Amino acid sequence: MVNEIGQEKEFWDRVRAEFMLDPQLSFFNTGTLGAMPRRVFERTVHHLRLTAEKIAEWDYYGADWISGYQPWTEIREKIARLLNCQVKEIALTENATAGMNYIANGLDLQPGDEVLGTDQEHPGGESGWKLAAERRGVIYRQLALSKPVKSPEEVIEIFVRARGPKTRVVTIPHLVTGSGAILPVREICAEARKHGVFTVIDGAQTVGHIKVDVKDLGCDAYYGSFHKWLCAPAGNGFLYLSTEKAPQVWTTLASTQWDNQEDHGFRLSQRGTGNLSLLMGLDEALDFHFELGPERIYSRIKQLGDYLRIRLQEVPGIKIFTPLHPQQAAGITVYNIEGLTGNFIQDELWKRAKIRPRSMGEVYGVRQSTHIYNSPEEIDRTIEVLKTLAASR
Numbered sequence: 184m185v186n187e188i189g190q191e192k193e194f195w196d197r198v199r200a201e202f203m204l205d206p207q208l209s210f211f212n213t214g215t216l217g218a219m220p221r222r223v224f225e226r227t228v229h230h231l232r233l234t235a236e237k238i239a240e241w242d243y244y245g246a247d248w249i250s251g252y253q254p255w256t257e258i259r260e261k262i263a264r265l266l267n268c269q270v271k272e273i274a275l276t277e278n279a280t281a282g283m284n285y286i287a288n289g290l291d292l293q294p295g296d297e298v299l300g301t302d303q304e305h306p307g308g309e310s311g312w313k314l315a316a317e318r319r320g321v322i323y324r325q326l327a328l329s330k331p332v333k334s335p336e337e338v339i340e341i342f343v344r345a346r347g348p349k350t351r352v353v354t355i356p357h358l359v360t361g362s363g364a365i366l367p368v369r370e371i372c373a374e375a376r377k378h379g380v381f382t383v384i385d386g387a388q389t390v391g392h393i394k395v396d397v398k399d400l401g402c403d404a405y406y407g408s409f410h411k412w413l414c415a416p417a418g419n420g421f422l423y424l425s426t427e428k429a430p431q432v433w434t435t436l437a438s439t440q441w442d443n444q445e446d447h448g449f450r451l452s453q454r455g456t457g458n459l460s461l462l463m464g465l466d467e468a469l470d471f472h473f474e475l476g477p478e479r480i481y482s483r484i485k486q487l488g489d490y491l492r493i494r495l496q497e498v499p500g501i502k503i504f505t506p507l508h509p510q511q512a513a514g515i516t517v518y519n520i521e522g523l524t525g526n527f528i529q530d531e532l533w534k535r536a537k538i539r540p541r542s543m544g545e546v547y548g549v550r551q552s553t554h555i556y557n558s559p560e561e562i563d564r565t566i567e568v569l570k571t572l573a574a575s576r
């Protein structure tokens with residue numbers, strides 16, 4: 184990776200040029216919000232302009248000029264292809280948070296029913312369950328995982344041991360936001376399924392980043408956001424809900440299709456008038472992803488992440504909170520330098536080299552997300568700054 188030369192480098196330089204990012208700045212916070220390729224931005228803006236200028240031409244006979252009421256089957260088909268499921272198993276949501284709430288609120292859980300999660304959730308992965316606990320007497324238990332997670336076996340064992348007669352739901356992130364660890368979702372879902380436990384996976388950090396095959400994972404529900412790793416405009420997400428389990432989930436946001444039992448994805452996409460321009464941007468981002476090639480993208484992201492983790496180990500006092508096992512991490516790396524804080528490292532990387540990771544606070548340092556618009560040279564520059572910071576402690 185260090186000696187990336189020739190065609191490979193040229194190719195990724197061309198890909199980078201498809202983004203509107205300022206070439207002088209190194210953007211490493213895809214874990215919060217990805218950068219949009221120019222064509223995604225242009226498609227979004229084109230539609231927004233059309234709506235502003237030509238709205239009088241909308242005669243209501245043909246396609247809608249807003250989202251929120253139509254099934255948008257062609258777009259959902261692309262998402263279904265990405266996740267390997269049926270189109271009717273896909274709902275369009277605003278983001279991952281909406282997907283989480285639709286399941287936590289929609290399942291008919293009774294007081295005393297137990298939901299198992301982890302202690303490493305994002306608020307957008309846990310808050311709906313906390314609400315269910317407060318309002319409906321559901322027991323929401325967050326199982327402690329190590330940081331970094333030691334092995335997939337350790338996590339599986341924690342969930343196997345925790346399950347009891349009242350366990351109804353297991354809800355875990357596929358890729359942990361605060362450490363970058365990839366959790367053994369398939370094994371945990373298989374175990375839950377044997378006992379009739381509903382499984383719901385938080386995929387906010389996975390789609391566009393690592394391969395997601397919901398059928399292979401065997402989960403009942405899976406939700407995520409497209410504005411991070413898929414590089415769509417903010418305000419685009421999805422909820423996968425298996426046909427088999429869909430009847431168990433009530434509609435939360437009810438509008439005209441609220442009781443559509445033929446197309447559950449459509450039923451759960453109801454949100455009233457929405458911004459179709461954003462959906463057009465998502466459509467373009469999906470095309471961009473497929474044209475560039477999902478496997479090629481995942482492999483580049485992972486190579487860069489692995490390279491960062493290898494090089495970080497040269498920095499004195501480094502503490503890496505992301506698993507170093509190659510199967511357990513991809514494009515998110517969380518690290519600190521002993522004696523420093525996340526805010527300090529974030530600010531110094533910006534001041535000294537215009538490098539933008541994201542602070543994770545006092546203990547966990549910074550999170551650096553590597554995407555296809557990043558390069559090994561940007562990682563080399565990061566390491567140089569970190570070494571200087573480590574030396575001046």
Ligand SMILES: Cc1ncc(COP(=O)(O)O)c(C=O)c1O
Nearest residue numbers: 278279280305307308360387408
């Ligand atoms: C694991 C995880 N879950 C949920 C969310 C919430 O995503 P959104 O704000 O797009 O709903 C995030 C956002 O960073 C996340 O990392």
